[in-house]
Amino acid sequence: MAEAHEEFRHMANIVDSVFGRDAAETLAGCTSMHDLIVVTRPIPEPPYDVIRVCSPSSMWPVRTGHVVIEHLTVTGRNDRIERPTSDAVPLFWRFMVEKYGIAPIRTESGDTDPSPPAQA
Template sequence: MDGTVDIGKGELDEAGLVVVQPVGDDSSDGGHCDSLPEVDGAGRGKEYGMPLPYDRGVADLFPGRPWSDIIATYESRLENGALFVSPMLDVARSVVAEQADSQLVGHTSMNDLLVTSLPLGEGPIDHVRVSSRGSGTVRISHMSFRGRDDDITRPTSEALPLFWRFMIEKYGVHPARDRRGRSGA
């Protein structure tokens, strides 16, 4: 695979960020903000030139990256002594190994791995956050815009089963080993 993904209705801006335009009027934001900042066509606040936070309800960004880039980023950080990135690296490798890279899109924040399903719909976009701070635990959170957030912390040895549990429950995305088992292969 060449690292490209089908992002459905989303479009890429000049920086390669996935831009998803909002649905409905300003009143559909659930009251998260009383006044909306002025934004440019890429959903960036004109005052700061930076992406707006996800909860603004104006234009939501999910800056998807090729899984090969995500893996390379975490491998580099691990080689430089950032041992806490190991669970995120395991998850990224698992997405590719389990042939889910055409169904899931990922992004790295400062220390976390953010994942959502493809194709991207119209915003706001919910996502799963995988994080670890080196305490021997991994925290996986589903950040929902349609219901309650879920947040589970487990030992790092449980990162992959917990991640796939979230992918199955939240997005209906199964690892290849499950898909093979259901097809009778």
């Protein structure tokens, strides 16, 4: 999809970063036809919290050139951040660290944990 539609490139970059940072053993994901849904592994018994990365065609509005990442909780204490798509991968890992305590083992360059984007 991202090869044919550049506006989805940041979604593919997030998935690539999970594999490139050796996190596929600790995270599981699926798509809802539009959004990327991520949960920890092993997958807990329902109900459980998830991270949703909203795509450009999401049912939840996303401004052009932006990404929305949400922590959807069973308690209703959800968290939602919108940033430019250039911040999608660091923002995703910020959610993984803050919400699940999962930091990437390494980045593509061999460095450890990426820096999160600046707070707004």
